[in-house]
Amino acid sequence: MKLTLFYGTDLASFAPHICLRKAEAVFDAVKLDKHSGVLSESWYLKLNPNARIPTLVVGDPEDGNSGGGNSGDGGFIVRESAAICLFVAEHFPDAGLLPAAGTADRARAMDSLIYLTNTVQADLMVWFYGHRYCDDDAQLDVIKGHAARRLGGMFATLDEQLAAQGPWLGGAAPGCADYFLYMVAGWAMQAGIPEPPSSRKHVLDHARRCEALPEVRDTMAAEGFTSHFG
Numbered sequence: 001m002k003l004t005l006f007y008g009t010d011l012a013s014f015a016p017h018i019c020l021r022k023a024e025a026v027f028d029a030v031k032l033d034k035h036s037g038v039l040s041e042s043w044y045l046k047l048n049p050n051a052r053i054p055t056l057v058v059g060d061p062e063d064g065n066s067g068g069g070n071s072g073d074g075g076f077i078v079r080e081s082a083a084i085c086l087f088v089a090e091h092f093p094d095a096g097l098l099p100a101a102g103t104a105d106r107a108r109a110m111d112s113l114i115y116l117t118n119t120v121q122a123d124l125m126v127w128f129y130g131h132r133y134c135d136d137d138a139q140l141d142v143i144k145g146h147a148a149r150r151l152g153g154m155f156a157t158l159d160e161q162l163a164a165q166g167p168w169l170g171g172a173a174p175g176c177a178d179y180f181l182y183m184v185a186g187w188a189m190q191a192g193i194p195e196p197p198s199s200r201k202h203v204l205d206h207a208r209r210c211e212a213l214p215e216v217r218d219t220m221a222a223e224g225f226t227s228h229f230g
C-alpha cells in the first residue's frame with residue numbers, strides 16, 4: 001500500500017517520520033513549509049481539513065470510496081501525529097514500535113504517548129501559538145509564562161517516570177512513545193522555558209539515548225536539523 005507523509009522540518013511529523021524509517025517502510029515524503037500558506041490551499045485542506053502537519057495518506061483515498069474521506073477500501077488518511085505512530089506500529093509489527101499487546105509495557109507506552117500528545121504537546125502549542133489565545137503582547141506574556149511553568153512541571157514528572165521505569169517509556173526497548181518524547185522535549189528546548197528538559201537528568205539521558213539511535217539520527221538528517229540538546 002502506497003504511503004505518503006506530508007511533513008515539515010522538526011514539526012509534529014518528526015515522530016511519525018522516525019517510526020516510518022524504523023519500520024523500513026517504503027514511503028514518499030513531501031516537505032511542506034507551514035509558513036508558506038500551503039496548509040490553507042484547497043488541495044491540502046482536502047487531505048487535512050485541520051490545516052496542520054502531519055498528514056499520512058495511505059493508499060488512494062479517492063479510489064473506491066465516498067471521495068476523499070476516511071472510509072472505504074481504496075485508502076485512508078491519518079492526520080494526528082500520535083495516530084500515525086500507532087498506525088505505523090500496527091502496520092509494521094516487526095519494527096517493535098510498541099511492546100506486545102496486553103502487557104504492562106504496552107500499557108505504559110500507550111499511557112506515555114497519550115500524555116505526551118494530549119497534555120505536553122497541547123501546552124507546547126499554547127506556548128508556540130499563544131497569539132491565537134489572546135489580544136495583545138501583555139496577555140501573550142502571561143499565557144506563555146503559565147505554559148512555560150506548566151511545561152517545566154511536566155518534564156519534572158516525566159523525569160521521575162523515567163527514573164522509576166526507564167530506560168525507555170515502554171520498558172527495555174525504544175518505541176514510538178520515546179520518539180514522541182524526544183520530539184516534544186526538543187520543542188521545549190527551543191521554547192527556552194526556565195526549567196528546560198535538559199535540566200532533568202533522566203530526560204536528558206533519554207534524549208542522548210534517542211540521539212544514538214540510527215532511525216532518529218537519519219530522520220533528523222533527512223529533515224535537515226540537529227539536536228536541541230547541545
Ligand SMILES: N[C@@H](CCC(=O)N[C@@H](CS)C(=O)NCC(=O)O)C(=O)O
Binds near residue numbers: 011034052121
Ligand atoms: N494534534 C496535531 C497537531 C499538529 C500541529 O499543530 N502541527 C503544527 C506543526 S508542529 C502545524 O501544522 N501548525 C500550523 C498551524 O497551526 O498553522 C498532531 O499532533 O498531529
